[in-house]
Amino acid sequence: MKKVVTNSLRTRLLVTLLLWVVIATGATLLVANAIFRQHVEDSYHEELEVHVRELAVLTLVNEKGELELDRPLSDPRYNLPLSGFYWQVTMEGRRPLRSGSMTRGELDEHIAHSPEVLHVLEKGPTGPAITYGLIGSGPDGEEIHYVIATDQRHLDSLIQSFTRDLTIALVLLALVLLLVGYAFLGIGLRPLQRLRGAIGLLRSGERKSIEGDFPVEIAPLVSDLNVYAQQNEAMIAKSRTSAGNLAHSLRTPLAVITDEAERLASESATRESAHLLLEQARTMEQQIEYQLARARASSGMARGEHRVIVPDVAQPILKAMQRLHPEKEFHLQIEGFDKMILPIDRIDYAELLAILLDNAGKWAKSKVTLIFKADTADSLTASIHDDGPGMTDDQIERATEPGIRFDASKPGSGLGLAIAKEIADSLGLALSFKSLSSGFVGKLRYAPRSE
Ligand SMILES: Nc1ncnc2c1ncn2[C@@H]1O[C@H](COP(=O)(O)OP(=O)(O)OP(=O)(O)O)[C@@H](O)[C@H]1O
Ligand SMILES: [Mg+2]
Known part of the structure; x- marks a missing residue:
């Protein structure tokens, strides 16, 4: 799995974008819902106000003194049993009139305590209802209470389906915003990527300076x-x-x-x-x-000399070593790649190989092998094996000090490994030695500096 880089501009901007989109769409959902609820409630109120006034107009007191409707209310839902749309007319001492839909229960007539329309939530025949009342007067000035109710569930289900549709639309919108934001980030950060490439060319020696047009923010x-x-x-x-x-x-x-x-x-x-x-x-x-x-x-270093082509760099050195130590065999072995370019000083790298191969040539019984092995796509270990007596661990520890020699039978000044250590450090290469049962190995490892 790819590691998430927390200390990255792209990650920071992406997290900010994500937070912003989530907050903005969440807030939009809440606000839009509230506005929609308000509108739905208002339109219910208006509709029921019209109905309660129609009811008042249609209500008569007949010759027998009973309450009666001139004709049914125009909305057929008032006649469907338990439809959630109810009305009721009551008058002191008379049988109350109720809508055909109200096959059970009753509405609280006290809801209508003033001639003004009221809207109050309370227990209706089929659950909570929005109730409206109006007080009118009969032929002899008696109070007539008109009450009309609509179940709250009708309003809720409208709002619910609106919320569902709105949520789907907002989630889609958020996804589009995130995708577009991600694309914008790519465009915005492109100059930094270009800068990185240009610095890479500078480091490898392919260019003497960072070239190209950069935005005013990073040009300085x-x-x-x-x-x-x-x-x-x-x-x-x-x-x-x-x-x-x-x-x-x-x-x-x-x-x-x-x-x-x-x-x-x-x-x-x-x-x-x-x-x-x-x-x-x-x-x-x-x-x-x-x-x-x-x-x-x-x-004499020209452009491009800041790179080592492996294994080509080794050929002339091996030839020279063969001439210097004619009685020893020199072999070259390459593992895991055909050609590799290291962005370091070619002369220095060649010098390092020469010092290690010279030592191996001096102390080998008969055979020296140089092995280049690619550890990853851009890191490389050069191992110089010889079948000689090698060194003890203590000797290995001191061998890179200037002037140190352990075997006076061979010519030398004891400076080779001291110089090798200095060059390896300056190039950022790891230099190590190890005695093996079959001889001795010196290792030189290159890995790109972590950025
Ligand atoms: N491959 C090896 N096998 C055994 N001993 C080694 C090997 N390489 C280095 N040494 C030991 O480490 C000492 C230091 O090596 P270094 O290359 O610094 O000096 P040198 O080879 O003696 O002299 P110079 O390289 O300056 O001509 C050597 O004298 C030798 O005793
Ligand atoms: Mg030497």
Whole structure:
């Protein structure tokens, strides 16, 4: 399942949008319902007011002094038994008149205590009813009470069906709003995605700056980033050049020292000191060559050099190692991919492989294998296996300190792994070693920096 990123602009905006849509549609539902109820009640009131007045007009007191209707009420529902539409006319001392629908129960005549129409909820023949009353006067001035009622359930069912339809419509509307909002978010956030792509190109070295037109809100950020990237690049170039210059300026004096030491080595009195001088001078020379190589590499670095194509990068190194250690076999093995591009300094990466392969070549009995293995689509481990004696865990821990060596029988200055560690750290690569029953392995793992 995809992880929900909580610290994301898109998630924040989506959650806000969701809340807003839910609140807005909920409020619309409540308000629309209230307005509709008001309208339905008003129209019931009006209709029943007309009916109660019609009832008053139609009611007569006949010759026998009994209440009687001139003709039935125009609405046929008053004659359907228990239809929920009822009327009643009462007069002191007379038999009350009731609608044909009222086969049981009675309406409270006291509801009509004034000539004005009243509407009150109370218990009707078939449940709660909206009741209306009117007081009129008979031929001799007697009070006649007219009452008319409609069951509350008719009104409720109207409102219920309205609520149902409205809810369906509002849910659909909310879905459409959310979809449209989601699409808007995509459009709104697109420049940020473009910026991310442009920064990726900058990091991989494919571009020298962030290119493209960006909205005014992020354009200042882009130009700040560009300035920063330029300054950074200039600073790196400058420090590499000065390291190169320093190395270069030391070269001639060192050559003089070496010459002098070689001359002294031929004299027996100074032979021992001369050898010490020569050895130290050689170490310094190696360092100087290394720094010069790096300076040369960086000054000649063209666009696109910030990428390593694996396994192509390994071929020339393996060839050189084979020449350096002719009695050992070098093998290359690739697992899980054909070609992979790492967005890091090519010269540095090649240097790292060379240091590890050189050590493996020096200490292997007969065979060295370089294995590139893709751990995921964009992370890669390079393992350098040799069938030599390896190191103990304690030795492994100290092996990357400058000048540390455990086996004097082989030539070297003890700087290789110290340099390797420094480069690996600067590239963000993980460097590790392990002794195996079958030999020794050095691992170099690249994984993209988490964003
Ligand atoms: N593959 C290996 N097998 C066994 N021992 C190793 C291996 N790699 C490194 N070592 C040990 O770690 C020490 C440090 O290695 P490092 O590469 O720093 O120095 P070096 O190879 O001796 O000299 P340099 O690389 O500077 O010429 C080595 O002297 C050696 O004792
Ligand atoms: Mg070495």
